[in-house]
Amino acid sequence: GAGVSQTPSNKVTEKGKYVELRCDPISGHTALYWYRQSLGQGPEFLIYFQGTGAADDSGLPNDRFFAVRPEGSVSTLKIQRTERGDSAVYLCASSLRGLHNEQFFGPGTRLTVL
Amino acid sequence: AQTVTQSQPEMSVQEAETVTLSCTYDTSENNYYLFWYKQPPSRQMILVIRQEAYKQQNATENRFSVNFQKAAKSFSLKISDSQLGDTAMYFCAFMQKGGSEKLVFGKGTKLTVNP
Numbered sequence: 001g002a003g004v005s006q007t008p009s010n011k012v013t014e015k016g017k018y019v020e021l022r023c024d025p026i027s028g029h030t031a032l033y034w035y036r037q038s039l040g041q042g043p044e045f046l047i048y049f050q051g052t053g054a055a056d057d058s059g060l061p062n063d064r065f066f067a068v069r070p071e072g073s074v075s076t077l078k079i080q081r082t083e084r085g086d087s088a089v090y091l092c093a094s095s096l097r098g099l100h101n102e103q104f105f106g107p108g109t110r111l112t113v114l
Numbered sequence: 115a116q117t118v119t120q121s122q123p124e125m126s127v128q129e130a131e132t133v134t135l136s137c138t139y140d141t142s143e144n145n146y147y148l149f150w151y152k153q154p155p156s157r158q159m160i161l162v163i164r165q166e167a168y169k170q171q172n173a174t175e176n177r178f179s180v181n182f183q184k185a186a187k188s189f190s191l192k193i194s195d196s197q198l199g200d201t202a203m204y205f206c207a208f209m210q211k212g213g214s215e216k217l218v219f220g221k222g223t224k225l226t227v228n229p
Binding site for chain 1: 156158188205211215216217
């Protein structure tokens with residue numbers, strides 16, 4: 001059906017607040033990725049899920065960042081005690097591993113920390 | 115760790131002309147993929163073209179083609195008959211086969227197609 005969706009499209013928060021960003025992957029895609037794109041930069045890898053488990057979280061910048069995918073579909077990226085440096089576009093992608101290795105991206109969530 | 119370098123922050127081309135975007139990468143691996151993604155102002159990353167490292171033949175998708183030089187670790191994108199809708203950011207990306215298969219992106223090239 002539909003492509004990857006992400007909500008909210010934009011999020012403005014104050015320094016120190018907690019935020020959650022949601023990703024709905026393409027139905028049936030077992031692999032899910034989160035990337036962060038700072039202004040003027042290419043996306044940078046944060047975390048990879050295969051099914052429900054975080055198979056690679058080596059890109060998470062610190063322990064304020066956490067992500068879950070409890071039922072192997074929707075994923076939530078959680079950021080505690082937000083800092084101004086967290087301001088960026090957070091992109092989610094999903095794929096069927098082994099099928100040409102193409103990752104399908106969502107439109108992203110633009111997070112602004114004031 | 116793999117790195118991807120795009121040395122052209124911005125480029126412009128006249129409609130209907132041809133433009134080439136450069137990309138180099140660094141890796142010690144042999145089994146990998148290379149991609150070009152397009153990102154218009156809507157932020158949606160769209161796959162333009164894909165190249166498997168073990169294939170010597172350059173990939174082609176309609177007006178888009180690549181020049182893959184494995185020994186030189188170079189992967190340029192050629193856009194023929196440029197159209198106004200090609201105006202966007204273009205990102206070169208590397209993926210190591212196996213493991214997480216995460217994408218490693220360059221910083222991007224902003225392409226403007228002028229009427």
